[in-house]
């Protein structure tokens with residue numbers, strides 16, 4: 001008799017636990033859906049991709065939202081080195097272009113503080129949804145999310161004091177169109193910092209000579225270049241073309257793939 005009552009109580013306990021699990025899953029699902037609904041383009045489209053030349057070299061496939069373990073990146077002070085070279089300060093608005101899982105978004109959010117903001121931008125909506133979850137858990141309130149297209153970051157005009165593109169340039173399917181459409185989002189005097197490895201684009205790097213050629217083709221000017229600590233790669237800093245200096249998309253000539261970069 002006693003045993004039967006105990007068994008019933010145990011079954012009831014199991015049922016309550018299962019219902020609690022289902023409720024938690026439903027809440028998580030609803031939260032993900034509402035985050036997904038919040039993530040979209042922040043600006044109207046720029047110039048269409050077919051106005052620009054295609055890159056004359058391989059484009060790497062998007063395979064992961066991160067480059068390396070965050071502990072390792074912190075040990076090399078990757079974010080600190082980039083912030084110093086780009087002179088990032090509290091109060092600025094910084095774009096983390098190709099933000100992925102948000103290694104830099106999180107650190108930039110703390111650096112620019114409550115008076116500043118970070119726009120975490122990516123072409124992969126699922127990565128942005130996951131990042132929005134991370135930012136919510138960390139209670140960071142100065143981060144906005146921006147979905148982009150492979151040829152167009154879709155960012156508001158004159159919104160950024162600086163933009164960083166970390167380990168993502170080689171994945172941009174339409175680099176000439178992308179760079180052209182990025183320029184209007186940069187405020188006067190803004191800088192673009194690109195971090196990549198000295199490897200062929202097919203191997204998830206961009207030889208710096210190729211990078212210089214492609215940015216120059218769109219009218220960007222190189223300001224500085226640094227070798228970052230450890231195996232982080234290089235940081236190349238560019239200023240965007242002034243509105244009056246912007247080339248017509250049809251006048252942009254694609255760079256040839258330097259020998260040995262495939």
Ligand SMILES: C[S@@+](CC[C@H](N)C(=O)[O-])C[C@H]1O[C@@H](n2cnc3c(N)ncnc32)[C@H](O)[C@@H]1O
Pocket residue numbers: 062064065066067068097098099100101102103104121122123124127148149150151152153165166167168171172173178
């Ligand atoms: C290897 S992950 C790097 C993520 C992050 N920047 C980091 O350093 O950990 C490359 C990211 O670039 C994004 N990406 C690729 N092409 C892009 C494009 N055209 N515009 C914006 N993001 C892009 C991918 O979705 C991916 O999240």
